[in-house]
Amino acid sequence: MAADGPLDERDVLARIDEYVGEEQRLRERYRRDELGREEEHRRLEALEVALDQCWDLLRRRRARLEAGGDPGGERVRPPDEVEGYLQ
Template identity: 50%
Template sequence: MDDDAVLNRIGDLVDEEHRLRDHISSGAELGDEDRARLDEIERQLDQCWDLLRQRRAREEYGADPDGATARPEDTVEHYRQ
């Protein structure tokens, strides 16, 4: 997955996240399925951002960005912000 594909995936996830959060801000409650999906979106976004950072760092230091791989959710979830 190249940088553009990662950025497109991030954009799609952010759009879906905003739609769910707008639903909440309108006073509606999310069902169990939507809450689970929102949690999943947040984890997937963390993975995508991590992958993009890896790709850019590899490129900056002369390595092949395609060598970057998505790390497991439990790894990227525990990074300090």
């Protein structure tokens, strides 16, 4: 998920919705044999990373707001940082 500037919660939620919709469309195309496995797999992996980044940003924004801070100071973390978290 690339972001040039600060995103508000609505922006982050809109991106999540967009990515989930694309993921669903990809899976449907795959079921209809319109998409190769390798191509689908690469894009799905990219979508998973982007969704992880969105959820991470949203959680950090909400935590900062709850603590009385400015959530606008939070930025998207790089994929290698977000993907390194233990679940």
